[in-house]
Amino acid sequence: MIHTTHTLRVRYAETDPMKYVYYGHYATYLEVARVELFRTLGIPYDDIEKQGIWLPVSEFSIKYLKPAxxxxxxxIHTFIKKIPGVRIEFEYEIYNDSKEKITEAKTTLFFLDSQKNKVVKCPDFLMNLILKNWQD
Known part of the structure; x- marks a missing residue:
């Protein structure tokens, strides 16, 4: 398993009139956490794309337990709990200042060869970083 934690502060522009985070912003929060997970593994997301791999989201689910x-x-705690194949699955838990879990979410992305526009297996350069950082 791989686990990383990223912290961010809710900005006023991300909230509705009740000062709750507008639900659409959670997708952005999860993307930020995913990008930071890759950085923690040793590869900025931009470098993945420069090597000809895109990672489109194919599934997104979220459960709001309490408002941010x-x-x-x-x-934002981000997990990879399965070794990727053609897909990579991320699980998330979001906690507030009081350490209360307020959100659970999952995203599934797939590896796409940007030149051929074809789904491919997790490329070796990324698999090696995942395996190097894997903890049981």
């Missing part, structure tokens, strides 16, 4: 609010620091 303006100016809270959120901790």
């Amino acid at each position: 609010r303006y100016d809270q620091n959120l901790e």
